[in-house]
Amino acid sequence: MEGEIKNFIVVWITVLASLFYCHTIGKFIPKGTTRLFTLLPIMSLFLFLHLKLTTIHLGSITCFFIAWLANFKLLLFAFGQGPLSSPSSSSPPISFPRFVLIACLPIKIHHHPPPPPNLQKPSKIEIKEYPSHKSLETVLLHARNPITEPDTTRSTKLGSKGYHKSPLDYATKVVFIAMLLQVYKYKEHVHPKLILLVYCFHVYVSLELLLALMTVLARAIGQVELEPPFNEPYRSSSLQDFWGRRWNLIVASILRPTVYDPVRRISGRLMGKKWASVMAIIATFSVSGLMHELVFYNMGREKPTWEVTWFFVIHGVCLVLEIWVKKALYGKFRLPAIVSGPVVVVFVVATGSWLFIPAFLRCHADVRVRREIATFVEFVKEIVWSFGFRSFNVVSVPHGD
Numbered sequence: 001m002e003g004e005i006k007n008f009i010v011v012w013i014t015v016l017a018s019l020f021y022c023h024t025i026g027k028f029i030p031k032g033t034t035r036l037f038t039l040l041p042i043m044s045l046f047l048f049l050h051l052k053l054t055t056i057h058l059g060s061i062t063c064f065f066i067a068w069l070a071n072f073k074l075l076l077f078a079f080g081q082g083p084l085s086s087p088s089s090s091s092p093p094i095s096f097p098r099f100v101l102i103a104c105l106p107i108k109i110h111h112h113p114p115p116p117p118n119l120q121k122p123s124k125i126e127i128k129e130y131p132s133h134k135s136l137e138t139v140l141l142h143a144r145n146p147i148t149e150p151d152t153t154r155s156t157k158l159g160s161k162g163y164h165k166s167p168l169d170y171a172t173k174v175v176f177i178a179m180l181l182q183v184y185k186y187k188e189h190v191h192p193k194l195i196l197l198v199y200c201f202h203v204y205v206s207l208e209l210l211l212a213l214m215t216v217l218a219r220a221i222g223q224v225e226l227e228p229p230f231n232e233p234y235r236s237s238s239l240q241d242f243w244g245r246r247w248n249l250i251v252a253s254i255l256r257p258t259v260y261d262p263v264r265r266i267s268g269r270l271m272g273k274k275w276a277s278v279m280a281i282i283a284t285f286s287v288s289g290l291m292h293e294l295v296f297y298n299m300g301r302e303k304p305t306w307e308v309t310w311f312f313v314i315h316g317v318c319l320v321l322e323i324w325v326k327k328a329l330y331g332k333f334r335l336p337a338i339v340s341g342p343v344v345v346v347f348v349v350a351t352g353s354w355l356f357i358p359a360f361l362r363c364h365a366d367v368r369v370r371r372e373i374a375t376f377v378e379f380v381k382e383i384v385w386s387f388g389f390r391s392f393n394v395v396s397v398p399h400g401d
Helices: 002-028 033-052 056-078 096-104 122-128 137-144 150-156 167-184 192-222 239-246 249-271 273-300 307-329 337-362 365-396
Strands: none
Touching: 002 033, 002 056, 002 096, 033 056, 033 273, 056 096, 056 249, 056 273, 056 365, 096 192, 167 192, 167 365, 192 337, 239 249, 239 307, 239 337, 249 273, 273 307, 273 337, 307 337, 337 365
């Protein structure tokens, strides 16, 4: 554990130095291909730097933060876009501390949009009424099609403050995780299907706690209002609702400008508008799958089986089909939320148990997580005991006359 912590410190010192270079580059080199080429060495470094870490808690999280999020944000930064760039050409560059927070952490700063200048234009009001975390399929369907989902629109209008949860809610989830770790000790006596279901809940709760912790940390350091990472995904009424409004909104907000928008724009020129959105959705989910494969490779250091990629490709295809069906049946038929909600949850859990969770099982994530937690606790105990013993000796040594 001591060696892993030393490597962790070295890795993040390297990350900070690299981001200082990127922040400086942004001041002197204009946006475009020249800035991109100056950032490529850092982006390449971030793809492999996390491999110095071998634990799930430190290695996988670092991989997610720098190999995925930071690299995608730097790619946007190269062209003067994304959260690392100034809001306008006349605005000064963002400060280095905020640059680091936004680049490394899974956060998105909440910007209050100005009121629409002309309240007599209902089409613009309809597009702007969704909060700034609208992304991917949500924008596709609502900005260009008359199909809406009234059962979830109300929740999206609440703004970021409407998503804040009480400390008791997160404390309950921590207790839930602790209970799951105890269940894993007796998994030989539990039906395999039930264990897969437990893994699904474990992944969701752990990810929500991690992103919530990073949000609280960034809010405390940066004194900024942040958008929520999750919005009760278990209440989804459709796949569009699940991926566009409720599940991991931080990643969705990064995938949209880096993958969805460029692919949709290029496909529109080559294939027409009808197929442009389809290609953009499939490409977005495929890239998400590949980046998840990288995170799982960090966990197990084994050759990928591409099951995780297929999980996202299947969901992308099903999302396209869902949108087509909604268009065809608009105004004719609509499943009530009390029916569509459970169907969506069952579909996500079933496909996750089939294609996503096996990646955890192959790298023995449950066993390693328990072992890492126990090792860390012993490491902290040793440090505390050593510090206390030294302090006791200092106090106990008699002073000479």
